[in-house]
Amino acid sequence: MKARVKFFAALREMMGTRELNLEVADGQTVSGLYRELCARFPRLGDYNSTLLYSVNAEYVSPDHTLRDGDEVAFIPPVSGGSGAH
Amino acid sequence: MLIEITPEPLAPAPFLQHVRRDDSGALVLFLGVVRNNNLGRRVLYLEYDAYPEMAKRKLWEVGEEALARWPITDVAIAHRTGRLEIGETALLVAVSSPHRHDAFSACHHIVNRIKEVVPIWKKEVWEGGETWIEGEPVTEK
Numbered sequence: 038m039k040a041r042v043k044f045f046a047a048l049r050e051m052m053g054t055r056e057l058n059l060e061v062a063d064g065q066t067v068s069g070l071y072r073e074l075c076a077r078f079p080r081l082g083d084y085n086s087t088l089l090y091s092v093n094a095e096y097v098s099p100d101h102t103l104r105d106g107d108e109v110a111f112i113p114p115v116s117g118g119s120g121a122h
Numbered sequence: 123m124l125i126e127i128t129p130e131p132l133a134p135a136p137f138l139q140h141v142r143r144d145d146s147g148a149l150v151l152f153l154g155v156v157r158n159n160n161l162g163r164r165v166l167y168l169e170y171d172a173y174p175e176m177a178k179r180k181l182w183e184v185g186e187e188a189l190a191r192w193p194i195t196d197v198a199i200a201h202r203t204g205r206l207e208i209g210e211t212a213l214l215v216a217v218s219s220p221h222r223h224d225a226f227s228a229c230h231h232i233v234n235r236i237k238e239v240v241p242i243w244k245k246e247v248w249e250g251g252e253t254w255i256e257g258e259p260v261t262e263k
Contacts, residue, residue, distance in 0.1 A: 118154045
């Protein structure tokens with residue numbers, strides 16, 4: 038099955054792309070997909086402890102199972118607004 | 123409720139107009155504007171990246187949460203994306219309510235929640251460097 042993975046902010050600059058279309062094994066979880074990508078792009082692993090996962094624009098738990106056509110994003114700690122806190 | 127993610131400059135008037143009501147005596151407007159310094163560095167400009175579809179959904183939820191918790195009348199939230207110069211508005215929150223206390227409380231809460239759950243990020247560019255600012259990692263969604 039297929040999944041579309043989106044990258045934002047520091048991850049986008051690191052990956053050099055906003056989006057990847059990937060072939061994903063049936064039954065793969067969102068964190069499993071992240072680990073797969075870390076094996077291919079080791080620097081992605083730097084974010085391991087702080088990332089949240091989203092599927093189809095909604096936060097999900099790491100063990101969320103992917104379905105064909107899902108849109109996945111790895112969400113670094115957000116920093117909207119103008120001040121730091 | 124009015125929610126917007128836009129690369130265009132934010133002007134408060136349409137948002138104030140949207141939330142204003144004849145039965146509401148308080149209208150609180152918060153503007154988060156780009157500051158010229160951070161952590162002792164002279165900031166040149168900021169660049170905002172967003173996951174627009176998800177950011178809109180999350181802003182909507184933050185607004186709904188405030189409407190459920192305080193007796194407020196309406197909420198408008200807008201966040202800018204792209205490159206912002208010093209003094210430009212990055213975040214706009216407008217809240218109307220019959221009485222001021224609820225509008226202040228709800229507005230304060232909305233701004234705090236945005237910084238926790240809405241997928242928007244800023245990069246700070248200063249003389250001689252740049253960095254993506256990371257908020258506190260979120261545990262509660």
